[in-house]
Amino acid sequence: MKEIVLGGLLLQRMDRIYREMETEYSRVAAELSFSCEGCPDNCCDSYFQHHTYVEWGYLWLGFRRLSPKEQKEILVQAKAYQSVCEDALVQGERPQVMCPLNKNGLCILYPYRLMVCRTHGVPATMTRPDGRRLSFPGCFRCQDLVEGRYQNKTEVPQMERTPLLKQLALLENDLMEGRRHLYPRIKLTIAQMLLQGPPSIPVPHCER
Numbered sequence: 001m002k003e004i005v006l007g008g009l010l011l012q013r014m015d016r017i018y019r020e021m022e023t024e025y026s027r028v029a030a031e032l033s034f035s036c037e038g039c040p041d042n043c044c045d046s047y048f049q050h051h052t053y054v055e056w057g058y059l060w061l062g063f064r065r066l067s068p069k070e071q072k073e074i075l076v077q078a079k080a081y082q083s084v085c086e087d088a089l090v091q092g093e094r095p096q097v098m099c100p101l102n103k104n105g106l107c108i109l110y111p112y113r114l115m116v117c118r119t120h121g122v123p124a125t126m127t128r129p130d131g132r133r134l135s136f137p138g139c140f141r142c143q144d145l146v147e148g149r150y151q152n153k154t155e156v157p158q159m160e161r162t163p164l165l166k167q168l169a170l171l172e173n174d175l176m177e178g179r180r181h182l183y184p185r186i187k188l189t190i191a192q193m194l195l196q197g198p199p200s201i202p203v204p205h206c207e208r
Protein backbone atom coordinates (compact mmCIF):
# COMPACT_ATOMS: atom_id res chain seq x y z
CA MET A 1 0.00 0.00 0.00
CA LYS A 2 1.16 3.52 -0.78
CA GLU A 3 0.05 6.54 1.25
CA ILE A 4 -1.63 9.25 -0.79
CA VAL A 5 0.21 12.47 -0.10
CA LEU A 6 -1.61 15.71 -0.72
CA GLY A 7 0.88 18.51 -1.31
CA GLY A 8 2.15 21.14 -3.73
CA LEU A 9 -0.19 22.18 -6.52
CA LEU A 10 -2.80 19.59 -5.59
CA LEU A 11 -3.01 21.02 -2.10
CA GLN A 12 -3.35 24.53 -3.51
CA ARG A 13 -6.19 23.34 -5.72
CA MET A 14 -7.92 21.74 -2.73
CA ASP A 15 -7.55 24.96 -0.74
CA ARG A 16 -9.05 26.89 -3.65
CA ILE A 17 -12.04 24.55 -3.96
CA TYR A 18 -12.75 24.87 -0.24
CA ARG A 19 -12.44 28.67 -0.44
CA GLU A 20 -14.88 28.77 -3.35
CA MET A 21 -17.27 26.60 -1.34
CA GLU A 22 -17.11 29.01 1.55
CA THR A 23 -17.63 32.02 -0.72
CA GLU A 24 -20.64 30.42 -2.39
CA TYR A 25 -22.08 29.34 0.97
CA SER A 26 -21.59 32.84 2.41
CA ARG A 27 -23.25 34.43 -0.62
CA VAL A 28 -26.40 32.34 -0.18
CA ALA A 29 -26.41 32.70 3.61
CA ALA A 30 -26.11 36.49 3.27
CA GLU A 31 -28.94 36.66 0.71
CA LEU A 32 -31.13 34.69 3.10
CA SER A 33 -29.87 36.46 6.25
CA PHE A 34 -29.18 32.96 7.56
CA SER A 35 -26.64 31.89 10.14
CA CYS A 36 -26.13 29.07 12.64
CA GLU A 37 -25.95 31.52 15.50
CA GLY A 38 -28.38 30.70 18.28
CA CYS A 39 -29.37 27.36 16.77
CA PRO A 40 -30.47 24.83 19.40
CA ASP A 41 -29.20 22.00 17.20
CA ASN A 42 -25.70 20.92 16.24
CA CYS A 43 -25.42 19.27 12.85
CA CYS A 44 -22.17 17.53 13.79
CA ASP A 45 -24.25 14.64 15.13
CA SER A 46 -25.65 13.91 11.66
CA TYR A 47 -24.57 10.71 9.98
CA PHE A 48 -22.65 11.32 6.77
CA GLN A 49 -20.30 9.25 4.67
CA HIS A 50 -17.60 10.72 2.49
CA HIS A 51 -16.33 9.56 -0.86
CA THR A 52 -13.02 11.11 -1.80
CA TYR A 53 -9.45 10.21 -0.96
CA VAL A 54 -8.50 13.85 -1.44
CA GLU A 55 -10.73 15.03 1.40
CA TRP A 56 -9.55 12.14 3.55
CA GLY A 57 -5.94 13.21 2.95
CA TYR A 58 -6.80 16.84 3.69
CA LEU A 59 -8.43 15.86 6.99
CA TRP A 60 -5.26 14.00 7.93
CA LEU A 61 -3.14 17.08 7.26
CA GLY A 62 -5.05 18.70 10.10
CA PHE A 63 -5.15 15.64 12.32
CA ARG A 64 -1.35 15.32 12.19
CA ARG A 65 -1.02 18.86 13.51
CA LEU A 66 -2.76 17.95 16.76
CA SER A 67 -0.75 16.89 19.80
CA PRO A 68 -0.32 13.13 20.37
CA LYS A 69 -2.59 13.48 23.42
CA GLU A 70 -5.37 15.11 21.41
CA GLN A 71 -5.01 12.54 18.64
CA LYS A 72 -5.27 9.71 21.15
CA GLU A 73 -8.40 11.19 22.75
CA ILE A 74 -10.05 11.69 19.37
CA LEU A 75 -9.30 8.14 18.30
CA VAL A 76 -10.90 6.82 21.50
CA GLN A 77 -13.99 8.89 20.67
CA ALA A 78 -13.89 7.72 17.08
CA LYS A 79 -14.01 4.10 18.26
CA ALA A 80 -16.98 4.85 20.50
CA TYR A 81 -18.66 6.69 17.58
CA GLN A 82 -18.08 3.73 15.32
CA SER A 83 -19.57 1.33 17.83
CA VAL A 84 -22.75 3.45 18.24
CA CYS A 85 -23.09 3.68 14.45
CA GLU A 86 -22.74 -0.06 13.98
CA ASP A 87 -25.42 -0.75 16.62
CA ALA A 88 -27.84 1.71 15.00
CA LEU A 89 -27.22 0.41 11.49
CA VAL A 90 -27.77 -3.20 12.57
CA GLN A 91 -31.20 -2.11 13.83
CA GLY A 92 -31.94 -0.38 10.55
CA GLU A 93 -31.73 3.09 12.08
CA ARG A 94 -29.82 6.12 10.88
CA PRO A 95 -27.12 6.77 13.51
CA GLN A 96 -27.17 10.03 15.40
CA VAL A 97 -24.00 10.56 17.37
CA MET A 98 -21.65 13.49 17.83
CA CYS A 99 -18.65 13.59 15.48
CA PRO A 100 -15.41 12.70 17.31
CA LEU A 101 -13.92 15.99 16.08
CA ASN A 102 -16.52 18.08 17.87
CA LYS A 103 -15.40 19.43 21.23
CA ASN A 104 -17.76 21.55 23.31
CA GLY A 105 -19.89 22.21 20.25
CA LEU A 106 -17.03 23.32 18.03
CA CYS A 107 -15.04 21.57 15.33
CA ILE A 108 -11.45 20.87 16.41
CA LEU A 109 -10.34 20.65 12.78
CA TYR A 110 -12.51 23.43 11.38
CA PRO A 111 -10.07 24.49 8.60
CA TYR A 112 -9.79 20.83 7.54
CA ARG A 113 -13.46 19.86 7.71
CA LEU A 114 -15.03 18.08 4.78
CA MET A 115 -17.26 19.33 1.98
CA VAL A 116 -20.47 18.08 3.62
CA CYS A 117 -19.61 20.07 6.74
CA ARG A 118 -18.95 23.16 4.62
CA THR A 119 -22.10 23.03 2.55
CA HIS A 120 -24.76 21.79 4.98
CA GLY A 121 -27.34 24.36 5.97
CA VAL A 122 -28.32 26.49 2.99
CA PRO A 123 -30.46 25.37 0.01
CA ALA A 124 -28.42 23.87 -2.80
CA THR A 125 -28.72 22.30 -6.21
CA MET A 126 -26.48 20.04 -8.23
CA THR A 127 -26.46 18.11 -11.49
CA ARG A 128 -25.28 14.52 -11.23
CA PRO A 129 -22.95 13.05 -13.88
CA ASP A 130 -25.98 11.24 -15.35
CA GLY A 131 -27.71 14.59 -15.85
CA ARG A 132 -30.22 14.24 -13.02
CA ARG A 133 -30.82 17.49 -11.19
CA LEU A 134 -30.91 17.29 -7.39
CA SER A 135 -32.23 19.86 -4.98
CA PHE A 136 -31.47 20.21 -1.27
CA PRO A 137 -33.79 22.39 0.83
CA GLY A 138 -31.22 23.23 3.53
CA CYS A 139 -31.43 22.45 7.24
CA PHE A 140 -34.72 22.62 9.18
CA ARG A 141 -33.92 26.12 10.40
CA CYS A 142 -33.18 27.39 6.92
CA GLN A 143 -36.36 25.78 5.61
CA ASP A 144 -38.34 27.62 8.32
CA LEU A 145 -36.69 30.85 7.29
CA VAL A 146 -37.50 30.37 3.61
CA GLU A 147 -41.06 29.18 4.19
CA GLY A 148 -43.54 31.74 2.96
CA ARG A 149 -40.89 34.27 2.06
CA TYR A 150 -40.74 33.50 -1.65
CA GLN A 151 -43.72 33.13 -3.96
CA ASN A 152 -41.86 30.82 -6.29
CA LYS A 153 -39.33 28.17 -5.23
CA THR A 154 -37.02 29.21 -8.06
CA GLU A 155 -36.57 32.58 -6.35
CA VAL A 156 -34.94 31.00 -3.29
CA PRO A 157 -31.19 31.68 -3.27
CA GLN A 158 -29.36 28.39 -3.83
CA MET A 159 -25.83 27.20 -3.59
CA GLU A 160 -24.82 25.60 -6.90
CA ARG A 161 -22.63 22.64 -6.02
CA THR A 162 -22.00 21.22 -9.52
CA PRO A 163 -18.83 23.15 -10.51
CA LEU A 164 -17.34 22.52 -7.08
CA LEU A 165 -18.03 18.79 -7.27
CA LYS A 166 -16.58 18.66 -10.78
CA GLN A 167 -13.40 20.32 -9.60
CA LEU A 168 -13.20 17.91 -6.68
CA ALA A 169 -13.62 14.90 -8.99
CA LEU A 170 -10.89 16.20 -11.32
CA LEU A 171 -8.57 16.77 -8.40
CA GLU A 172 -9.27 13.27 -7.08
CA ASN A 173 -8.36 11.82 -10.47
CA ASP A 174 -5.17 13.89 -10.72
CA LEU A 175 -4.18 12.84 -7.20
CA MET A 176 -4.33 9.27 -8.46
CA GLU A 177 -2.38 10.10 -11.60
CA GLY A 178 -5.38 9.74 -13.88
CA ARG A 179 -6.25 6.25 -12.66
CA ARG A 180 -9.01 6.94 -10.16
CA HIS A 181 -11.18 4.28 -11.79
CA LEU A 182 -8.63 1.58 -10.85
CA TYR A 183 -8.90 2.17 -7.11
CA PRO A 184 -11.58 1.08 -4.65
CA ARG A 185 -14.52 3.39 -4.12
CA ILE A 186 -14.80 4.69 -0.57
CA LYS A 187 -17.75 5.45 1.65
CA LEU A 188 -16.44 6.37 5.07
CA THR A 189 -17.51 8.35 8.09
CA ILE A 190 -15.03 10.81 9.56
CA ALA A 191 -14.49 8.36 12.43
CA GLN A 192 -13.55 5.63 9.96
CA MET A 193 -11.20 8.01 8.13
CA LEU A 194 -9.43 8.67 11.40
CA LEU A 195 -9.37 5.07 12.61
CA GLN A 196 -8.07 3.72 9.30
CA GLY A 197 -5.14 6.15 9.24
CA PRO A 198 -4.19 8.39 6.32
CA PRO A 199 -5.48 7.31 2.91
CA SER A 200 -3.45 4.74 1.06
CA ILE A 201 -3.99 2.80 -2.14
CA PRO A 202 -2.80 -0.58 -3.39
CA VAL A 203 0.37 -0.31 -5.48
CA PRO A 204 -0.45 -1.38 -9.08
CA HIS A 205 1.35 -4.61 -10.17
CA CYS A 206 3.51 -2.82 -12.74
CA GLU A 207 5.04 -0.60 -10.02
CA ARG A 208 6.06 -3.44 -7.70
Ligand code: SF4
Pocket residue numbers: 035036037039040041042043120121139140141142
Ligand atom coordinates in the same frame (compact mmCIF):
# COMPACT_ATOMS: atom_id res chain seq x y z
S1 SF4 B 1 -26.88 24.15 9.72
FE1 SF4 B 1 -28.92 24.65 10.46
S2 SF4 B 1 -29.49 23.04 11.92
FE2 SF4 B 1 -27.26 22.98 11.58
S3 SF4 B 1 -26.39 24.22 13.21
FE3 SF4 B 1 -26.66 25.56 11.43
S4 SF4 B 1 -28.68 26.47 11.73
FE4 SF4 B 1 -28.58 24.70 13.07
Ligand code: SF4
Pocket residue numbers: 043044045099100101102103106107108109110113114117190
Ligand atom coordinates in the same frame (compact mmCIF):
# COMPACT_ATOMS: atom_id res chain seq x y z
S1 SF4 C 1 -15.57 17.45 10.94
FE1 SF4 C 1 -16.02 19.19 12.22
S2 SF4 C 1 -17.69 20.29 11.20
FE2 SF4 C 1 -17.60 18.22 10.34
S3 SF4 C 1 -19.04 16.99 11.53
FE3 SF4 C 1 -17.02 16.75 12.49
S4 SF4 C 1 -16.94 18.33 14.08
FE4 SF4 C 1 -18.60 18.86 12.69
